[in-house]
Amino acid sequence: MKHLATLALAALMGLSACGDDGLADQLARKEAKDAVRPVLAQRFPGVPLEPATDCVIDNASAGEILKLARAGVTGVGPEETQLVIEIATRKETIECLLKDGLAPFLK
Numbered sequence: 001m002k003h004l005a006t007l008a009l010a011a012l013m014g015l016s017a018c019g020d021d022g023l024a025d026q027l028a029r030k031e032a033k034d035a036v037r038p039v040l041a042q043r044f045p046g047v048p049l050e051p052a053t054d055c056v057i058d059n060a061s062a063g064e065i066l067k068l069a070r071a072g073v074t075g076v077g078p079e080e081t082q083l084v085i086e087i088a089t090r091k092e093t094i095e096c097l098l099k100d101g102l103a104p105f106l107k
Helices: 002-018 023-043 049-058 062-074 078-088 091-101
Strands: none
Touching: 023 049, 023 078, 023 091, 049 078, 049 091, 062 078
């Protein structure tokens, strides 16, 4: 079943050239979020999960999103875990977390 899901994801990824707001991009981001959430929950306990996940995805390159989307379907390994940590600790991601992720809890 995972093989079929991987094939479907790969087929939709091929359509991603149709635009950033297209179905393929939306699907890739959803699958990537499925890979990011458990890493954030384990490595950054207590961080608001949904806003943090959005910040990581918003600060990932298209190639990184595709890599994470594949992991969202096939499973997160050490390489993808390291990628999430790398993206999460980027200056832009931290700024996003401070602005959008933690601000509502600081009021």
